[in-house]
Amino acid sequence: MDIRITHSQVKKEKYTDESTLGFGRFFTDHMFEVTYTKDKGWHNAEILPYHRLSLDPASSVLHYAQEFFEGMKAYRTDDNQILLFRAKDNCARLNRSAQRICMPEIDIDFNYKAIKTLVDIERDWVPSSEGSSLYLRPTMIANDETLGVKAASNYLYYIICSPSGAYYKDGLSPINIKVEDKYVRAVRGGTGEAKTGGNYAASIKAGDEAVKLGFSQVLWLDGEEMKYVEEVGAMNMMFLIDNKLVTAKLNGSILPGITRDSVLTLARDMGITVEERKIAVEELVDAGKSGRLTEAFGTGTAAVISPVGMLAYKNEQVIINNRKIGELSMNLYNTLTGIQRGRIKDKFGWITVV
Numbered sequence: 001m002d003i004r005i006t007h008s009q010v011k012k013e014k015y016t017d018e019s020t021l022g023f024g025r026f027f028t029d030h031m032f033e034v035t036y037t038k039d040k041g042w043h044n045a046e047i048l049p050y051h052r053l054s055l056d057p058a059s060s061v062l063h064y065a066q067e068f069f070e071g072m073k074a075y076r077t078d079d080n081q082i083l084l085f086r087a088k089d090n091c092a093r094l095n096r097s098a099q100r101i102c103m104p105e106i107d108i109d110f111n112y113k114a115i116k117t118l119v120d121i122e123r124d125w126v127p128s129s130e131g132s133s134l135y136l137r138p139t140m141i142a143n144d145e146t147l148g149v150k151a152a153s154n155y156l157y158y159i160i161c162s163p164s165g166a167y168y169k170d171g172l173s174p175i176n177i178k179v180e181d182k183y184v185r186a187v188r189g190g191t192g193e194a195k196t197g198g199n200y201a202a203s204i205k206a207g208d209e210a211v212k213l214g215f216s217q218v219l220w221l222d223g224e225e226m227k228y229v230e231e232v233g234a235m236n237m238m239f240l241i242d243n244k245l246v247t248a249k250l251n252g253s254i255l256p257g258i259t260r261d262s263v264l265t266l267a268r269d270m271g272i273t274v275e276e277r278k279i280a281v282e283e284l285v286d287a288g289k290s291g292r293l294t295e296a297f298g299t300g301t302a303a304v305i306s307p308v309g310m311l312a313y314k315n316e317q318v319i320i321n322n323r324k325i326g327e328l329s330m331n332l333y334n335t336l337t338g339i340q341r342g343r344i345k346d347k348f349g350w351i352t353v354v
C-alpha cells in the first residue's frame with residue numbers, strides 16, 4: 001500500500017527551550033492515518049497535517065473502549081542522525097494487542113514503513129538535549145457508529161508524534177512506591193498483556209490514592225491471590241536479589257515490555273544471572289530486611305529505568321540501597337540510553353537509522 005503525503009502549509013511554532021517540553025504535551029505538524037472497513041480491509045494510507053478527528057457520538061471506541069496503542073521513541077544522535085529503537089518489535093506487539101482486543105492486524109513491514117516515513121518528515125522535531133526524544137504514539141480505535149456490543153467493522157489507525165523532554169529533569173532519582181493491596185490491574189484471562197486503554201482507566205484510582213499518600217506509583221500484585229508482584233504503574237518491575245536480576249514471568253497479565261526484554265538481554269550479556277519467575281511480595285520484604293534486596297527499578301520506554309528507593313507494603317517499609325541509585329540500575333540506564341542515542345555500539349540489531 002502506498003502512503004499519500006500532504007505536507008502541512010502552516011508550520012507550528014517550535015519550542016525554544018527543550019527543558020520545558022515535558023511529556024506528551026506538544027505534537028508535530030503531521031500525522032499518519034489509515035482506514036479499515038470490512039469490505040476493503042486497510043486502505044487510504046496518508047500522512048497529512050495534524051488534525052482533530054471527527055467521530056460520531058455513537059462511535060464504538062467511546063463506549064466500549066475497543067482500542068489499543070503503542071509507545072516508542074525516535075532519538076537524535078550527536079551527529080544529527082535520527083534513530084529508531086526496536087520499532088519493529090512495537091509493530092509486532094501491536095498485532096498481539098490487536099488479536100486480544102479483536103481488532104485487525106497491520107502488516108509489520110507496512111507499519112514500519114509508515115513510522116519511518118512519518119519520522120523522516122518530522123525529523124526537525126526530534127529534540128537533541130540529554131534525555132529528550134520524539135515520542136511516537138500509534139493508536140487504533142474502533143469506529144462503528146452503533147451501540148451494539150461486538151467487534152466493530154470499521155477502524156482507524158493513526159500515529160502522532162510528540163517531542164518530549166527528559167523524564168527526570170534533575171537526573172535519575174529513586175521513587176517511593178506503594179504495594180497495592182486493594183485494587184488490581186489485571187486478572188487471569190483478562191487484558192493485562194494488551195496495551196489497551198481499558199487497563200489504564202482501571203488503574204487510575206489506585207495511582208491517585210497512592211499519590212495522595214505521598215507515593216509516586218503503585219506496585220501491582222497478581223489479581224488472584226494478591227501475593228505476587230506484577231508491574232509498577234505502567235512499567236515492568238525488576239529486583240536485584242542475591243546479585244540475581246529477578247522479574248515477574250510473562251504470564252498473560254503482564255505487559256511484555258520492550259525495555260524489559262532489552263534490560264534482561266543486556267544483563268545476561270553483562271554476565272548477570274536473570275530469573276523470570278513468580279516473586280512473592282513477602283519474599284521482597286524478607287530480602288529487604290536481610291539486606292539481600294540491593295536494587296529495584298521499573299522499566300519502560302518513557303523513563304527507561306526508574307529506580308525505586310522505598311516500597312511500602314501494609315505496615316512495612318523496605319528501604320532499598322539507602323534510597324540511592326544502584327550500580328546495576330545506573331549501568332543499565334547508561335548502556336541502554338547510550339545505544340538509543342548512538343553513543344554505544346549496538347550489537348543486538350536494535351537500532352535503525354531513519
Ligand SMILES: *Cc1c(COP(=O)(O)O)cnc(C)c1O
Nearest residue numbers: 234235236255257258259300301
Ligand atoms: C507500555 C507498558 C510497559 C512498558 O513497555 P515498554 O515496551 O518497555 O515501553 C509496561 N507496562 C505497561 C502496563 C505498559 O503499558
